[in-house]
Amino acid sequence: MNAPLYNKDILRLAASIPHHQRLADPQATVEKRSPTCGSRVTADVRMEAGRVADLGLDVKACALGQASAALMAAQAIGMSAEELTEARDKLTDYLSGRSDNLDFWPGLAVLAPARGYPARHASIRLGFEAIAEAARMADA
Template sequence: MNAPLYNMDILRLAANIPHHKRLADPQASVEKRSPVCGSRVTADVRMEGGKVAEMGLDVKACALGQASAALMAAQAIGMSADELADARDRLTAWLAGESETLDFWPGLAVLAPARDYPARHPSIRLGFEAIAEAARMADA
C-alpha cells in the first residue's frame, strides 16, 4: 500500500457531506449500520419521475464512511433506483477485488487506500446501500 488510509482529501469530504440534514417528509427512509464498527447512515428520499428529487442524510461513521457518503450524495440527485443499485453493487465488487474499475462514480479513487482494509468496507458501503434501498422503496 502506497497511500495513507486517511488523507486530506478523505478528511475534506468527511467534513463536507452534501444533503446532511434529514428530510421532513420523505417518501422512504432507510438506516444502514455496520456491525463491524457501529457506523450508521440514514438516507431519506423523495422521488419524482423515477429519479431522486430530494435526499437527506444522517451520517454517524468513521471518516471513510463519511467520505463515501459525501461522494454518493454529491451525485445521487437525478438518479434512478436502478442506477443507484448498480452503483452500490459495483462499489461492493470493487472493494472485494472483483472489479478494477471505478468509472461508475466520480471521486471514488480517493478511497483506494481503504481497499486493503476489509474491516472498513462495510462503513464505506453504507451510504450507497442506504440510498439505493430508500430509492427502491420510494419508487415502489
C-alpha cells in the first residue's frame, strides 16, 4: 500500500472510458450497483457469433470504478461471455487475496494499490460484472 490510491494513471483512465454511450438496440442490458458507495455501471451488449460485437456503458462511479470499467471496456469487444466471466472471477480472486495474478487483463496493475481497501472492491468489480453478465444474457 505504498502507492497512492488515486494516481494520474487511474484518473486518466477514469476520464477516458471507451464505449461510454448506451446502445440504442442492445440484446442485453445489465445494471450493477455497489451497496457500499452507490457506484453504478450499466452495460448494453450486442453479440455476434458468440462474441461481443458492440458495447455501451453508463458509468456513475468513483475514479477506481471508472478506471476499472475503462480497462474492461477497452478489451471486451471480440471476447466471448465465457472469457469475460473468467476475467470477472479472476479480478474477484485478486481483490480478495485468493490470487496475486493480474496478468489476465491488460492494464489492471494500475489498480493494485486498491487491493488493500476492501471498501473499494465492489466499485472496481462493477464494470467487469455488468459486461460479463450482459454478454452471458445476450449470448443465451
